[in-house]
Amino acid sequence: MWSRRSFLRMGGALSTATLAAKAVDGLSYVEAASAAVADRSPEDVAQDEFYWREIQEAFTLDRTLINLNNGNTCPSPAVVQNACKRYMDMSNMLPVHYRSDIERHMQTIRRGLAKEFGFDEDEVALTRNASESLQIVQNGLDLQPGDEVITTEQDYPRMLTTWDQRRRRDKIKVTRLQFPVPTTGDDLYQRFERAITPQTKVLHFCHITNLTGQLFPVQRLCRLARSRGITTIVDGAHAIAHFPFKLRDLECDAYGVSLHKWLLAPIGNGFLYVRRDSIPKFWPMQAVPERQANDIRKFEQIGTYPTAIRAAVGEALAFHQAIGAERKAARLRYLTLRWANALKGDPRVKIHSSLEPGQTWGLAMVGIDGVDARALSQFMMDRYRIVINAVVGGQPPQQVFDYSGLRVTPNVYTTLQEMDTFVEAMQEVLKKGIPAATATRRGD
């Protein structure tokens, strides 16, 4: 089994000062730990707590709280935080000089993302988040009154609101499909196929949803759409750096991502991928000269922005690669199965996510029959200091669905003890219910 002592032995030639500097960032420890387990399967390493201890120590967390809401935004490891501060200091030495310098070298970041996630560097625009990425293409497509967009009731609220605004402004038709959870790729495919009409111009759906992690058959839907001349916009906010895949294999026209989720980049980072031959059909958010019509950079024209935050994506990518996409996905799945297998035998426990291999990694949802999800989330905080969010359906233009529960999103730094504390908390509620004081102070 991997241990820090073995790394210290390997690094015997290094000076104490060098080791101390490395310890501050932690990246070298992660790289060495991964090198030491390179000959083992990701599923085997997923269960090696010595290995994951090295990863946990690369963060500067508040362990008085248990963070099971990584689906919102994730903490960056120290190496990323330090890079961000470094670039910020640099920018402030003489902004017009150094900030522009950093900006000029940003191609390195685009190239790195392109290599890791499977596309060409001239098909990616760096943005501030998935909302910005997706709204660029949602609002940037020419649509006539009566043209139809098909999406789902479980797409992200801001993206649904964007289509709703276009409905009001441009008189387009927006069709929102419902589906049960968990469901199959075949079911989702058939729902879209049945819904397509001659007026359909866009299919917009998640790679995996933010609610239950429902996985969509992206490539099949994109091929279907392409065969009918329909544009595809895929919401990948929760997919990139969560489980391994190559973006070009999905065959979509546009794909929007947040990098402050599973890539662990500083908050305020995302990217927009647009397939090369689809770039001309989307207008950018802010105007550009006509000669830029075919240039992916047109989507980055937002004026002055904080280059330091963006430049630190490079270290987030290095950290992701140091763990390895397969090992990370296997660990996230292991953590999810840890709580799900412990709870699923109770007939009152409702798991709204598929536990089948290849369907779920670090995002899944669970409810307890007869227990209000918001009260349950409040109980988790009050009694166990667990930060976790309640998922409850709303009214249009928000998401509409008829299930509720807690969305459980651990991360690479989550310990087994933290996962087991969540199980213990759920078991307490199953046994004793929620104390009246919590139930009436739900905090919603």
Ligand SMILES: Cc1ncc(COP(=O)(O)O)c(C=O)c1O
């Ligand atoms: C599915 C999905 N799409 C889009 C977004 C928007 O991401 P951001 O807030 O980073 O713009 C989120 C955020 O949680 C999401 O879960």
